[in-house]
Amino acid sequence: MTATETPTSEGTRRITTAKAMAEAIALEMRNDPNVFVMGEDVGAYGGIFGSTTDLFAEFGADRVIDTPISETAFIGAGIGAATEGMRPVVELMFIDFYGVCMDQITNHMAKIHYESGGAVKVPMVLMAATGAGYSDAAQHSQSLWGTFAHLPGIKVVAPSNPYDAKGLMASAIRDDNPVLYLFHKGAQGLVWMAKNPRSIAHVPEEAYTVPIGEAAVAKEGSDVTIVTISLSVQHSLDVAEKLEGEGISVEVIDLRSLVPLDTETVLASVAKTGKLLVVDEDYKSYGMTGEIAAIVAETDPTMLSKPMVRLAVPDVPIPYARTMEYGILPTRDKIEAAVRELAS
Amino acid sequence: MTATETPTSEGTRRITTAKAMAEAIALEMRNDPNVFVMGEDVGAYGGIFGSTTDLFAEFGADRVIDTPISETAFIGAGIGAATEGMRPVVELMFIDFYGVCMDQITNHMAKIHYESGGAVKVPMVLMAATGAGYSDAAQHSQSLWGTFAHLPGIKVVAPSNPYDAKGLMASAIRDDNPVLYLFHKGAQGLVWMAKNPRSIAHVPEEAYTVPIGEAAVAKEGSDVTIVTISLSVQHSLDVAEKLEGEGISVEVIDLRSLVPLDTETVLASVAKTGKLLVVDEDYKSYGMTGEIAAIVAETDPTMLSKPMVRLAVPDVPIPYARTMEYGILPTRDKIEAAVRELAS
Amino acid sequence: MTELNQLDLYKEMVRIRQFEARVLNEYHADKSPAWDIGAGLIPGEMHLSAGQEPAAVGVCAHLKKGDAITAPHRPHHFALSHGVDMNAMMAEIYGRTTGLCKGKGGHMHLFDPENHFSCSGIIAQGYPVACGHAMAFKRKGTDHVAVAVAGEGAANQGAFHESLNLAALWNLPVVFVIEDNDWAISVPRSASTANTSNADRAAGYGMPGVRVENNDVEAVFEAAGAAIDRARAGEGPSLLEIHTVRLWGHFEGDAQAYRGAELETLDERDPIPAYAAAIGLSDDQVAAIKAEADSEVDAAVRFALDSPVPTADDALLHVFA
Amino acid sequence: MTELNQLDLYKEMVRIRQFEARVLNEYHADKSPAWDIGAGLIPGEMHLSAGQEPAAVGVCAHLKKGDAITAPHRPHHFALSHGVDMNAMMAEIYGRTTGLCKGKGGHMHLFDPENHFSCSGIIAQGYPVACGHAMAFKRKGTDHVAVAVAGEGAANQGAFHESLNLAALWNLPVVFVIEDNDWAISVPRSASTANTSNADRAAGYGMPGVRVENNDVEAVFEAAGAAIDRARAGEGPSLLEIHTVRLWGHFEGDAQAYRGAELETLDERDPIPAYAAAIGLSDDQVAAIKAEADSEVDAAVRFALDSPVPTADDALLHVFA
């Protein structure tokens, strides 16, 4: 547990999550010539969701490389370059496109180190945009972190705010393992998308790391534990702050990474509150909500003074029309209702 | 719960699981000209794991079609044919190869019905071999049902014995939805692989169905519940029969399908025994073991008189050498030890 | 082969353009002052095809009821040319229960089984599905044809290769159409494609490949006619690359800085006024055709606006049949 | 260009053959009476390359230390020719802790970073990875070359297309090798590939493509030399298709009924005796070369057998670095 590392909105320089990501990449690129970036529209365009803003201007086409729409080829090329000593940062534009390159991701990127008996390292970052909320429908709105967390060999991180975005990106690039870095479009702080003010916050100018595998207690509380990740952390904090005024004390755990999973922080919180709500923008079944349930059930089910509650996408593809989309997303309203129910 | 449908080894005609699958396909093909089969080596070869044995001889190259090694193209073609009224049975040789065709499977096969607002149906069976135990290493030994069960829009079935294999295949072909039919190589009853005698059993000659979405109580018991699927059902039954003699009464639930999941049968059993072991040959985290934990924890965690136990592949790729491979598989020994621990 | 009717080709191009101009307008109408992609009556990504009408119109002129199209993320021109109902399509774009997909699909996922039209947001993945349509047509003994559409960027996706090989190998009645508009979002063709014409790639599958230059609807019509007739006659697949132009952004909201000076040339390259001039239409004729299209579009917008919005619970329907 | 040394080419082919003959023997030795793929000292799938030695030997003769190879599921011939240590490779096949991968990989997943050799069981997926090796070589300013190997069946996989385009577009030092042994398990080339030569597909990427007929090691040597020199000189990628022969089953245990009468012709098509005759080796020379190879193989088997078996807990190591 690293409550001290929780981002703060104190400080003068406030930047978006997108900018924080790009800044971390730039700092690593300045320090290490082996770091380069590739992906679709990562060059002059700066990444469809701003993750490579300004990198092209500073580092040029040789280190910030626009690719053809050939995800298998360029992710595979990232893997090959990594095994030969480079540290590529490769962007898959939307995580929803994983299906055209999943073999490289899970049969190669994830397994080479193991298959080689530790002889070969794959120090590579694969970053991709996740998330719904702006009517991009079934093929451009998924979270899917549960899918990757299920498959061994890849670290899976998903920041909820600018400070973590920068620190986790630095850690990811320096890590000798493949890291899947999932950034939520709705938490990037983009000018052209609705956003929570939490997506623009103070971020130190200098390089720093946030360790991969440590959850943050984003807000301490004593009545109900919310375990969540990514954009849903922002919603959960909004709800927690609102309910605080009514005397309901909510603890919000921002997992920050699903692999490795910081079970200790989760268990300590559930032990304290006895009430568990897991909020997940990924699909409900066979995913993150189940995994959190299992670590409690295999440790001590009597920790739970009430049945746990799962709030996730109810196993439907993401629909287009706003009414239906918000009908299935874990919105503040639904989080609030679930907390009230648990606290009652 | 359908204990009455539990396969029985009574009866005269005993066939392998592989043969039972092929027989179900043949029966459907005779009845419905829209059913055809395609995949790599499904023709004269009869399927690498025997799933299409003898079909080529009966139905010829026009209905039992060998494909190039182009999984995206031929699975996509299966989808297109299905939306135009065919009922294709498409084989992906090993489920491990999903990564080269995952987009067709999850962005198209799984979503078209939903995206179309119900206007288009995709009545297609995708069958694939799963499982480890014969040193085929990291890229040919996975189970991965958890991966597909997480993603909405596909029914996911995995039979544990010849009777269910035939009945579930018939249901899958007749279903108007895409069904992923996962057969464990080690439960096919192949002459060239070690096998449990449970892989050869009585199967009626005529067509029949086993409903998708109903678990079977493969063995009734009162002390400990094992929830499992596929080959692990065979191991669990072996253990249950052995421990019966020692007065430990084990109930074995064969889920048979992960989507839809028969939560009722699971909960009824756990309510009865209070002790839950989930045995899964898929990876441990963010998968089936978690989902079962969650349905208990969100229903009533006090059902569990002891912490649940998860026995699954401990989040490592499948290693080659036999000692290591059996080190991470949910073997009879490990199941037995877990049951004893829970029962004690 | 269908006979070329210049006025029909022109009218259909105008119909598409007026539809899209209206969508463009409505899309932006209620997203200000702070431009928000998710806001407004038409939310989400919006990929319009202005400039690419010749491709759709030239190809679809040869299709008959029962022929299938799989289109990509930029689907409207092919959808409309292929007979998809404008009201139902507009209502889908507005996310209404009367939409083609009851509001579930949105503009990238339009499904019209009656007209055998579908599209998808994952580039090139309509190619394999079209092979399946063609398989079904062949198995049923019909002479129907499947058309698969993708952009020049998409032609570098593995699915392109696998599908062309499969269709050629199995002699399927498919016509693979590449719309080469020089760009894949911000990536120019020169930075995505090693060779200059995808038609040349067709040879690698023993398949005829033709590249049509100049965004010329009549040239498209001729080349498409040959390919479609060939497929219908059971002679197998073809590839048709059409050099066209994307007049607007990749999606709405795209500032297109990456296009630089090219942006200034776009007006001149608009195929619609060029074709009006080429076939000698008077200003009055042009205005009348536009007005007719506009009134159809007006009706579609009204239909959409008058239609009910789905409920939150509707989201739970249609996962399984 | 490296000079052609007939005796060296011959010796290396024999070395590979004797290695594989021994693996074949040991593989089957302890799987009876009930043949069980998972049993014995060497368990699992076993894909041997007998007959295909000319491809590996002709290509690898031009490679130097630091050049990389990504091979597919049938990797031994390329591994040995490229300098992978025979002892460590044999120990890996026996699943021992002294194996290349400490027993984790097995015969389809051999990793030798010192010799920049790797292979994988998913067909064609070594092609993209080779592009990455080539990128790294180029970025580091070396003249190293990456070689990617796949079968003719694999050439119909999307990864083939994407990789060729990428390598050509970025002018990467890669040589794409296709071993055409006429079969992909039980599926003949005629049922998998729409055209007759993959070399023709190279043109679709503006890349030289050469097809070598007759499984002729010297012809492979010449063609590979040209392609590798070209890549080393910074002139970009090439494709080299080698028509070869699979003398044994797809994997061990494959009864090969599907090959019918072809089975009887295989002995005559063995490239090793043919080459011995072509270069005029005496029976004594042939026997001596074979004996030398056998003694190296014997030692490798002894090394493997003397090496420890991993423990169950070793399985938990090396998920993360």
Ligand SMILES: Cc1ncc(C[n+]2csc(CCOP(=O)(O)OP(=O)(O)O)c2C)c(N)n1
């Ligand atoms: C597999 C996949 N990768 C990336 C994308 C994101 N994307 C959507 S459209 C597009 C550009 C497509 O270019 P092109 O095929 O030329 O079609 P155009 O947009 O020019 O019509 C990209 C990269 C996608 N939808 N699918």
Ligand SMILES: Cc1ncc(C[n+]2csc(CCOP(=O)(O)OP(=O)(O)O)c2C)c(N)n1
């Ligand atoms: C993506 C993928 N699909 C299917 C397979 C199963 N498979 C293994 S080898 C093989 C045949 C390969 O044929 P070819 O590429 O010609 O190589 P060869 O075996 O003849 O050397 C197949 C289908 C696989 N390993 N990977």
Ligand SMILES: [Mg+2]
């Ligand atoms: Mg384009």
Ligand SMILES: [Mg+2]
């Ligand atoms: Mg072959």
